[in-house]
Amino acid sequence: MSKKRRKSNKVSLDEVAQAAGVSKMTASRVLRESGGYSEKTRVKVMQQVDQLGYLPNRLATVFAGDQRSTFIGVSIPDLGNEVFSQVLEGIDRKLGTFGYQSVLGLTRHTPQEEESWIRTVLSWQPAGLILTGRYHSPRASDMLRNAGIPIVEIWDLNSSPLDMSVGINHFDSGFDMGRYLIGCGYRKIGYVGTHHDAASAATARLDGFCKAVEGGGGAVIRQLRLNDTAAYYPGYYGTEQLLASAAEIECIFYQNDAMAFGGLQYCATRGLDVPGDIGIAGWGDLPVASVLSKRLTSVHVSHHKLGQVAAEMMLARLSDEPAQSVKDIGFRLIPGRTVSNTPRS
């Protein structure tokens, strides 16, 4: 009240202590249940805490002590893509259970936005960082190296990570799908995705896919990369565009299941039989695939688990337990019924 620079009307530990007739150190010890104090003192202090509605200021705590905050910065490209909202859910549920909070950053896949977000988040002294993707701008990499906190790079498995990495090998997952489609007899294949740059996991998938297809005597005769999100409707109109420009395509591989589902709907609308007239393959095994009458050919990845494992590695590190630094959570090709394994040609 009397002080000049009182920043708010919040109750401070000192006020609680005075009200309880003890020093603030004693009150501090009671609240942290550390060091020695008598039961009588504890009761007196806790009474005042309740009475005054005292809430500790953790900023001051972290600032004063050698402690770290309980923030974990989490960067995610976007939440429109169900893949990433599942990863985030997995991360935050696990972190929350252990008293940590996610500080979100939607970085749109761009290194510049990531860099600026990293700078800001680091200034809040986070306990650790979980980043999607393995590519970071040079300045971001510098900051990360100097931060001296645990860092988990997720999604695209990084065999020589800054610190730790969890994910899958996207190249291999694309390769396996390519090989599978070749094995089914397809030769003229198309791809529908969004505009992903060279550093993206989707690009690695596509590279692996093309390699397998070409190695097997087929060809990815057209790759459509839309300037849109990897969602249902772009899959729908992307399929339309693709088939309009290359009618001979026998099978289409999509960036993810949402787009593949859009493609399925386009085919249904046009009366194209799947897989009779055209094969459809997705990626990610998203929930929408769980209710289709024909199982969607796809690649299963446990997104929720990926997030959980990332959080677990972070937590292990924070409590100085021995932690693996690289973890491949794997994938599984799902044959499904939207491609035909009886070659037509």
Added chain:
Amino acid sequence: MSKKRRKSNKVSLDEVAQAAGVSKMTASRVLRESGGYSEKTRVKVMQQVDQLGYLPNRLATVFAGDQRSTFIGVSIPDLGNEVFSQVLEGIDRKLGTFGYQSVLGLTRHTPQEEESWIRTVLSWQPAGLILTGRYHSPRASDMLRNAGIPIVEIWDLNSSPLDMSVGINHFDSGFDMGRYLIGCGYRKIGYVGTHHDAASAATARLDGFCKAVEGGGGAVIRQLRLNDTAAYYPGYYGTEQLLASAAEIECIFYQNDAMAFGGLQYCATRGLDVPGDIGIAGWGDLPVASVLSKRLTSVHVSHHKLGQVAAEMMLARLSDEPAQSVKDIGFRLIPGRTVSNTPRS
């Protein structure tokens, strides 16, 4: 190096200042571009900033000054439900643009988890809070009132909010759908949703729905509330259960479009014609509906916009602009083609 309680190897403002041969106040002014300093000084300081890789400690800034942090606590029930991941995306994109960060809390719709999350987040001195839902535990309400920061309650429009509110009137949206289905001639109606408690917006929707149906001479003859998430597959098997227990149902209203889509797939699998044999109505107008060959009967709500508006109200308040305290973003019934407007009975 020489100091005793050096908490880390981080570079402090004082070190930068010393290296540049000025006082830390001068360095502080340069970095904040406030007050007066000469160009020569600016250059000297900035050089050292680059050289030493100085990152400000915002904890200290907030702690020292009258400033607030740039954290906004955001509580969301879960991200598996696309509705909420869209809301969150809308919030974080807007906040991020203005230099604020979302501190996430997945509170599972339970007041207890919300309370514990609120306590933690408040201890970090956030600039504001965005909370999903209008019901809070008594202790949470106390803390919120005493926090003295802007609070936006979203989702379920609250005409007498703690502070501000954005959302829609869920009761009305359910009512409109009920009236619409009655107008189409349906009388024996079912509901499939998840287990939502009395405080949930989904309950308000269902209440409004029932009122309209009963007022129109129909009956909601069975309400199925699954102990599961409001997702595709529960919609699928929920439909199966519902029809097994009440075959006379002519039309089903679902908690959201994801569940309705699961219902559609169940009908397709069983050879039931929609809307010939049974009507299907969803809620939320989720992206999946955008690619169905038959437009799903639903209620459109702009989830992304809801998040944006919530963030805008928060930002306005934080910059002391006049801000509306209650905003209804509205909804729109989408007739669609999964219910029939030619009554059969």
Added chain:
DNA sequence: TTGAAAGCGATACCAA
């Protein structure tokens, strides 16, 4: 078991 004093990294305020 308790308390007094120093200090964490920055900013506000006032003086030079």
Added chain:
DNA sequence: TTGGTATCGCTTTCAA
């Protein structure tokens, strides 16, 4: 244009 000093709320350290 600059710098010294007090201060934010709490914990650490040391002494009683």
